[in-house]
Amino acid sequence: MNDKEELNQVKEKRTLWEKNCYSKLVKDNPEQKKKFENLSWITIKNLYTPEDVAHLDYIKDLGFPGEYPFLRGIHSTMYRGRLWTMRMFSGFGGAEETNKRYKYLLEHGETGLSVAFDYPTLYGYDTDDPHSRGEFGKCGVAVSSLKDMEILFRGIPVDKITTSMTINGPAAIIWAMYIANAENRGINKRGIGGTIQNDILKEYIAQKSFIFPPEPSMRLIIDTFEYGFKEVPRWNTISISGYHIREAGATAVQELAFTLGDGLEYVKAAMERGLKIDDFAYRLSFFFNAHSDFFEEIAKYRAARRIWARELKKLGAKKPRSLLMRFHTQTAGVSLTAQQPEINIARVTLQALSAILGGTQSLHTNSMDEALALPSEKASRIALRTQQIIAEESGVTNTIDPLGGSYYVEWLTDKMEEETYKYFDRAEKLGGVLPAIEKGFYQREIAESAYKYQKEIDENNRVIVGVNKYKMDEPLSIPILEMDEKGEQRQINRLKKLRRERNQSKVDKNLDRLGKAAEGDENLMPYILDCVHAYATLGETCNVLREVFGEYTEPAMY
Amino acid sequence: MERKIRVLVAKPGLDGHDRGAKIVARALRDAGMEVVYTGLHQTAEMIVESAVQEDVDVIGLSLLSGAHMTLFLDVTQLLKKKGIEDVLVVGGGIIPEEDVPKLKKAGVTGVFGPGTHCEEIVEFIRKNVKR
C-alpha cells in the first residue's frame, strides 16, 4: 500500500528501532510473556508497520463499503444509515411464557426477535414424546404444533418485525408453521421477513442437533431455498453458522474456515439441483461468534466478507447482492464465567464492540447469568442496554469500518484469510466437506483445540479473570429465572386437546402425501405446509420423514 | 500391577454440547484412566447397562440443557434399583447452585460447573472411587 522508497525507509528505521530501543529495553525488562499469541495461536508481533501490509492493493483488496470485495462493509452507509438489528436470542418454557418475554424485550427497544427452541423441538419431538423427558422448555420454548406457534406470536406484528429462528433438523416444518400462522392472520407470506438457521452441516460438525442423514437433510435445505425465493422472498432460508463451531472449541480461524466451507457446500448443492446462483445466493446469511480476542474477531468478520465475495464470484454469481455476506453475531456463551457472574457484562461489552467494529448486521448480547442458568429478565435487559450504549453513546458508529487501514488489523485479516484457504485445501484432500465430516476431520480439529485451550487455562498459561486469577470466594447473588412448573402439563394438555379436536382424516391424508412425496424428489415445502395447516404436530410430521430418510448417528469420536 | 480406574463418560438426553464431555474424557485419559465414551443421546438404561458391562468405577454425566434434575437422577435411581453401590457418579454442566445439594443427596457425588479445573475432577475421582 506504499511506494517502494518509503517502505525501504520504514524497514531501515524499524531495524534501528528494534536494535537500539526495543531490544535494549526488553533485555533489562523482559516482556510479560515469551510469546504473544491470540486465540488461534497465531503469533502476534510487537509492532505492525506499513511493511506488513505492503502487498495489499487498496482498490482490489480493501475497496469501498458496499462495493466488491466488501471488506469494509456491505452497505455504503453502514451504521450511519441504519443501526444493526438488536436481536436477543430468547425462549423458555411454553409459548405463553416466551410470548411475554418477547413483548417485554420489544418494549425495551429490541428491534428483532430471535427464537430459542427447546431440545425436543430441535430434534423434532413433541413435548409428550418419551425422548423429551426432562427437557421441556429447558433451553428454549417448546413448539409442537401450529397452535403453539400461534400463541408464541400472539399480539406481535409479524408483518413488521423480522424473526430469526434457531432451528435446523426440522427447520422446514417450523418455518412452515411460521408461514401458516402469518397466513391465518391474513398476512401475505411474500411480506414476512426473518431467518431460519437451517444449517445442518454445522450440526454434524459441532452442535449435534441432527435428525436425518446428510443427503436428505441437504435436500430439505435446498427445498427451502427454492421455496423461499419463489414464495417467501424476504426470508433468509439459511443462517450458515460458525457460532456453534466456535462454542464447541474451534479457534477463530477454524470457525471462519469451516463456516465458509459449509456455505460454499450449500451453494454447490443448490447449483447441482439446477438452481441459479443469483436466484438464491442473496438469501444466504451467516452467523458468527464474538469471542474475547478483540482484534482477531474484527479481522475474522472482515476476512469472511472478502473470502465470500471472491468465492461466490468464482462460482459465477453476477449480481452484487449475491456476493454480500450478511451476518448475525452472538457474543461467546462459552466465555461466560459462573464465577463472579457480574463481570460477564464487561466481557460481553468488549465482544459486542468487536462485532460492531467488524460490521455485523444484527447482534445478540449474552446475559451475565448464562453460565448458571437461563437469563433472568433483568440480566437480559442489561445485555440489551449494552448494545444501546455502544450504538448511541460510544461514537463508534460515526464512521464506517473505523479500523480499516490499521496495519495490525489488515495484516491479521489477511493472515486469517490465508489460514482459511489452508483448511479449504485440507478438506478438499479428504474429498470435500461431507467426506471430511464423515471422517471426523472437523470434529477432531475442534476437539483438539478445545482441549489445548482448556489445558492452557488449567495450567495458568491463559488468564480467565475470576477463574484462574483474581479469584474470590463469594456467595452467588444472581437471581435465577424461575420457570412455571405447570408449563409442561399445560403444553401436554394442549397437545391432547389438539389431537382430539382436529380433523384427523385430513391430518392422516396430508401426512401420507408427505411421505410419498419424500420418497420421490419433489420440493417438500408445499406438502409440509399442508400438514402444518391441518395441525399435524411437529413430531408426527418429522416421524413421517424419519421413516423415509432414516436417522443420523455421529461417527466415532477418535 | 496398579489397577486402572475405569470411567464411563456419557451424555444423557438430547443435548448435543459435547465439548465439556470430550475435554474431561481426554483429561482423564491423560491422568492414566481408561475412559469409555458412549456418545450422545443416552437413556439411563443404556448408561447403566454399559457401566455394568464395562465394569467401570465411575460414571461421568454431562448435560448443559438444564434437564439434569430429571436425567441425572434417572441414572442414580436405576443404579439403586439394580443394587449397584460401588460406582461413583459425577456430573457436570450448567447447574444452578441450588440444585447441587439436591443432586449430591440423590447420589451424584461430585458436581462440576463451568470453570472447573480438570485436575479437580481427576483428584475428586481418585479420592472417591469406591473400590
Add this chain to the structure above:
Amino acid sequence: MNEIVAKVLKGDARSIARLITLAENNDPDVMSAMKDIHPHTGNAYVIGITGVMGSGKSTLIYELTREYRQQGLKVGIIAIDPTSPFSGGALLGDRVRMMELATDDGVFIRSMGTRGMLGGLTSAVYDVVEILDASGKDIVMVETVGIGQAEVDVIKIADTTLVVLVPGLGDSIQTIKAGVMEIADIFVVNKADRSGVEQTIAEIESYIDIANTDRDRKTPVLSTIAKESKGISELIYEIDKHREYLKKTKRFDAQRRKRYEAELVEIIRKRLMDFIFDEPKFTGKVESLIDQMSKKEVDPYTAADEILGKILK
C-alpha cells in the same frame, strides 16, 4: 466352584464384567476362576475384525450383531483400542457406534485398552474370550486396530478373521502391516459407496493371487456399506462358509489346538517374565546385570544365562 464363576455360567452380566476386570488386572484370583471356566468353553465361534482406523469396523460389528441377534444367537464383543504410552490411560470410543445394543441382554460389549507392556494384552484377551464363551455367547467378536504386532497376535485367537479396508485411503493395503494381510480369511471393503472401490478390490485380488498360491481356498473379497446395512448378510454367508470349510478340512480343530498352544506359551512366558521382573530377589540382579552390560563387562547371553540359571536350578 467359585461363586462368581457360577454366575458367569448363568450369563450374569455383572459377574462377567467383574471377572473380566480381574483377568485384565492379572488378579491372583483369576487363575482359580479360569480353572472352573475352561471346561465350559469351546462353544463360541470367534470372529476377529481388524483394519485401519476409520474403516468402519465398529459399525460393521454393530450390523453383524444385529443380524446374528435376529438368528437368535447371543453375541459377545471385545473392542480393543490403544493405550496411550505416555499416560497409560486410554480413550475407548467404539461403543459409540454400538449403543443401540447396550440394552439388549443377548449382547455383551467390553472395551479394552491395549495397556502395552510385555504382551499382557494377549493373555488377557484369551481369558476374556473364554469368559464370554463360557457365559453362553454363541459368537464372540474381537476388534482391534490393525497396526501393531501385538494386535496381530491378539487377532490370531479368531476362528475367522476379517480384514477391513476402505477405498480411497491412498494405498490402503500399504498402510496396514503385511502381517495383517496374511491373517485375513475374508477381506471386507467397507464404505463401498466411495469412489475407488474397484481399484481397491483389484489391489486386494492381485495381492491374493500372489500370496494364496499354496492354499485350497481363495480368500474372498466382499464389499459392504455398513452404515446402510448393505452386504451384511453376504458377509455372514461367507463367514459361515469359512466355518464349514474349517470343519470339513479338519482345520478347525487344528487351528484351535494351535490357539491353545499359543495360549500356553503366552501364559508361561508371562508368568516367567513376572517372576523375573517383579520378584524382589531378582530385580536387583537384573538391574545390576543391565548396568554391567552397559559398561561392556558382560555380554547379553551370559547375563541371560545367569538369570535363567537361577530359575532353572
